[in-house]
Amino acid sequence: MSAKHPIIAVTGSSGAGTSTTTKALRHIFRNLDLSAASIEGDSYHRFTRPEMEVEIRKAQEQGKHISYFGKEANDFALLEETFKSYHETGQGKFRRYLHTFDQAVPYNQMPGTFTPWQDLPDDTDLLYYEGLHGGVVTDENDVAKYVDLLIGLVPIVNLEWIQKIIRDTSDRGHSREAVMSSIIRSMDDYFNYITPQFSRTHINFQRVPTVDTSNPISAKDIPTADESFVVIRFRGMKDVNFPFLLRMIDGSFMSRINTLVVPGGKMGFAMELIVTPLIEKLMEKKQLHLTGSLPLGL
Numbered sequence: 001m002s003a004k005h006p007i008i009a010v011t012g013s014s015g016a017g018t019s020t021t022t023k024a025l026r027h028i029f030r031n032l033d034l035s036a037a038s039i040e041g042d043s044y045h046r047f048t049r050p051e052m053e054v055e056i057r058k059a060q061e062q063g064k065h066i067s068y069f070g071k072e073a074n075d076f077a078l079l080e081e082t083f084k085s086y087h088e089t090g091q092g093k094f095r096r097y098l099h100t101f102d103q104a105v106p107y108n109q110m111p112g113t114f115t116p117w118q119d120l121p122d123d124t125d126l127l128y129y130e131g132l133h134g135g136v137v138t139d140e141n142d143v144a145k146y147v148d149l150l151i152g153l154v155p156i157v158n159l160e161w162i163q164k165i166i167r168d169t170s171d172r173g174h175s176r177e178a179v180m181s182s183i184i185r186s187m188d189d190y191f192n193y194i195t196p197q198f199s200r201t202h203i204n205f206q207r208v209p210t211v212d213t214s215n216p217i218s219a220k221d222i223p224t225a226d227e228s229f230v231v232i233r234f235r236g237m238k239d240v241n242f243p244f245l246l247r248m249i250d251g252s253f254m255s256r257i258n259t260l261v262v263p264g265g266k267m268g269f270a271m272e273l274i275v276t277p278l279i280e281k282l283m284e285k286k287q288l289h290l291t292g293s294l295p296l297g298l
């Protein structure tokens with residue numbers, strides 16, 4: 001944990017909605033007048049899209065699987081190093097993985113390639129990570145230990161697959177069959193690297209649809225905000241003002257002592273109400289540090 005250079009991470013599987021949620025987080029940063037250095041989880045893939053296709057074939061020939069969820073296809077050491085560097089110095093490097101032609105054309109590159117590494121801007125208030133592995137811990141690497149506020153974004157799995165299948169086929173140019181086989185191929189890594197993170201998060205936001213999603217493969221649309229609820233689980237946080245949240249968020253209720261449920265359309269609002277005071281607290285700590293009132297290391 002770094003009072004001086006705090007790190008906030010939103011972690012979730014492919015299609016969970018981490019990019020979508022980033023809009024709510026950016027809104028909070030703007031309201032608080034904070035400058036955030038941003039990094040994306042996909043930047044830590046080891047391979048471009050054509051290279052990954054080769055790696056998938058090589059693995060298959062050896063009777064193995066490689067997926068974007070696992071350590072073979074992602075450089076966890078580099079991600080840990082980036083977090084460590086920001087935590088200690090407020091600096092680091094970033095690049096982007098370009099998924100679509102719309103993203104790639106401004107760089108004069110092809111989809112499925114990386115932009116060159118660049119320095120993060122100087123003098124930012126915090127580092128914001130959005131992606132697959134913000135809370136990853138393996139035998140070799142511990143990314144989670146540098147994160148001051150770790151948020152999990154976890155739709156129930158049928159909804160996650162619907163979101164992934166529809167997004168990947170309509171925006172990223174993949175066939176339905178290719179997306180399906182990538183989901184199947186990713187299963188081991190999903191259990192080994194993705195899901196354990198959600199027991200390390202401070203808060204999880206889990207979208208639960210109220211329409212039938214029992215066959216995600218055949219779904220034509222993503223359930224809308226009005227067709228879902230969001231289950232929000234807090235871990236190890238003593239000062240959550242539940243009465244205030246219940247009063248402010250119409251239609252919300254508690255389902256457990258640490259769990260708030262809000263209508264799907266209120267997810268952005270709930271996120272702002274919950275996350276804003278937490279970020280304010282991180283900033284107060286940072287300020288104390290800068291004025292020398294907080295011992296180093298706290």
Ligand SMILES: Nc1ncnc2c1ncn2[C@@H]1O[C@H](COP(=O)(O)OP(=O)(O)OP(=O)(O)O)[C@@H](O)[C@H]1O
Nearest residue numbers: 012013014015016017018019020021163167222225
């Ligand atoms: N709360 C939501 N309500 C409705 N649709 C959503 C919601 N969150 C995400 N989606 C949709 O789900 C799809 C996947 O979302 P998004 O691209 O944000 O996922 P991601 O977690 O960033 O995935 P990746 O890591 O693969 O980039 C998008 O089509 C997005 O519009």
Ligand SMILES: O=C(CO)[C@H](O)[C@H](O)COP(=O)(O)O
Nearest residue numbers: 014042049068099112132172
């Ligand atoms: O979302 C993903 C992981 O988070 C993608 O599966 C991965 O980044 C590869 O992207 P693409 O299919 O565009 O090559």
